[in-house]
Amino acid sequence: MDMSWFLVVSALIFCIGAFGVLTRRNPLVVLLCLELMLNAANLALIAFSRMHGNSDGQIFAIIVMVVAACEVTVGLGVIVAMYRRRVPIDVDELRELQG
Numbered sequence: 117m118d119m120s121w122f123l124v125v126s127a128l129i130f131c132i133g134a135f136g137v138l139t140r141r142n143p144l145v146v147l148l149c150l151e152l153m154l155n156a157a158n159l160a161l162i163a164f165s166r167m168h169g170n171s172d173g174q175i176f177a178i179i180v181m182v183v184a185a186c187e188v189t190v191g192l193g194v195i196v197a198m199y200r201r202r203v204p205i206d207v208d209e210l211r212e213l214q215g
Contacts, residue, residue: 122163130156147191154184 129152136149158177165173 119163119167123160126156126159126163128156129153129159143191143195147188147195151184151188154180 133149133152133156136152137146140146140149158180161173161177161180163173165171165177
Protein backbone atom coordinates (compact mmCIF):
# COMPACT_ATOMS: atom_id res chain seq x y z
CA MET A 117 0.00 0.00 0.00
CA ASP A 118 1.04 3.54 -0.66
CA MET A 119 1.96 5.69 2.33
CA SER A 120 -0.53 8.37 1.30
CA TRP A 121 -3.44 6.12 2.32
CA PHE A 122 -2.07 5.83 5.84
CA LEU A 123 -1.69 9.60 6.03
CA VAL A 124 -5.22 10.19 4.73
CA VAL A 125 -6.67 7.85 7.36
CA SER A 126 -4.49 9.51 10.01
CA ALA A 127 -5.67 12.98 8.99
CA LEU A 128 -9.31 11.83 8.99
CA ILE A 129 -9.03 10.33 12.48
CA PHE A 130 -7.24 13.45 13.72
CA CYS A 131 -9.98 15.72 12.33
CA ILE A 132 -12.69 13.62 13.96
CA GLY A 133 -10.87 13.88 17.29
CA ALA A 134 -10.30 17.63 16.96
CA PHE A 135 -13.96 18.17 16.09
CA GLY A 136 -14.99 16.17 19.15
CA VAL A 137 -12.69 18.13 21.46
CA LEU A 138 -14.01 21.46 20.17
CA THR A 139 -17.72 20.60 20.22
CA ARG A 140 -18.36 18.26 23.15
CA ARG A 141 -18.89 19.28 26.76
CA ASN A 142 -18.58 15.95 28.54
CA PRO A 143 -15.01 15.47 29.84
CA LEU A 144 -15.10 11.72 29.16
CA VAL A 145 -15.89 12.33 25.50
CA VAL A 146 -13.17 14.99 25.35
CA LEU A 147 -10.66 12.46 26.71
CA LEU A 148 -11.74 9.89 24.12
CA CYS A 149 -11.35 12.44 21.34
CA LEU A 150 -7.87 13.32 22.61
CA GLU A 151 -7.04 9.63 22.43
CA LEU A 152 -8.23 9.58 18.83
CA MET A 153 -5.92 12.47 18.04
CA LEU A 154 -2.96 10.73 19.67
CA ASN A 155 -3.68 7.51 17.79
CA ALA A 156 -3.80 9.44 14.52
CA ALA A 157 -0.39 10.89 15.30
CA ASN A 158 0.89 7.40 16.10
CA LEU A 159 -0.37 6.11 12.76
CA ALA A 160 1.43 8.92 10.94
CA LEU A 161 4.63 8.27 12.90
CA ILE A 162 4.58 4.59 12.04
CA ALA A 163 3.83 5.32 8.37
CA PHE A 164 6.79 7.69 8.10
CA SER A 165 8.98 5.23 10.00
CA ARG A 166 8.05 2.51 7.54
CA MET A 167 8.72 4.81 4.59
CA HIS A 168 12.22 5.66 5.80
CA GLY A 169 13.02 2.09 6.83
CA ASN A 170 14.03 2.77 10.43
CA SER A 171 12.34 2.14 13.75
CA ASP A 172 12.62 5.62 15.28
CA GLY A 173 8.97 6.48 14.61
CA GLN A 174 7.79 3.19 16.09
CA ILE A 175 9.76 3.79 19.28
CA PHE A 176 8.37 7.30 19.54
CA ALA A 177 4.84 5.93 18.98
CA ILE A 178 5.31 3.57 21.94
CA ILE A 179 6.38 6.53 24.08
CA VAL A 180 3.28 8.46 22.97
CA MET A 181 1.10 5.48 23.95
CA VAL A 182 2.64 5.44 27.44
CA VAL A 183 1.99 9.17 27.85
CA ALA A 184 -1.60 8.68 26.62
CA ALA A 185 -2.17 5.91 29.17
CA CYS A 186 -0.90 8.18 31.95
CA GLU A 187 -3.12 11.01 30.73
CA VAL A 188 -6.20 8.80 30.79
CA THR A 189 -5.39 7.54 34.27
CA VAL A 190 -5.04 11.03 35.73
CA GLY A 191 -8.01 12.40 33.77
CA LEU A 192 -10.34 9.61 34.84
CA GLY A 193 -9.22 10.05 38.45
CA VAL A 194 -10.07 13.74 38.33
CA ILE A 195 -13.45 13.08 36.69
CA VAL A 196 -14.39 10.39 39.25
CA ALA A 197 -13.42 12.74 42.09
CA MET A 198 -15.62 15.44 40.58
CA TYR A 199 -18.57 13.04 40.24
CA ARG A 200 -18.20 12.07 43.89
CA ARG A 201 -18.25 15.72 45.00
CA ARG A 202 -21.32 16.34 42.82
CA VAL A 203 -19.57 19.08 40.87
CA PRO A 204 -21.26 19.90 37.55
CA ILE A 205 -19.44 17.93 34.87
CA ASP A 206 -19.73 20.47 32.08
CA VAL A 207 -16.42 21.51 30.56
CA ASP A 208 -17.62 25.07 29.95
CA GLU A 209 -18.79 25.56 33.55
CA LEU A 210 -15.87 23.80 35.20
CA ARG A 211 -14.15 26.08 37.70
CA GLU A 212 -13.10 23.49 40.28
CA LEU A 213 -9.45 23.39 39.21
CA GLN A 214 -8.93 27.16 39.09
CA GLY A 215 -6.75 28.54 41.88
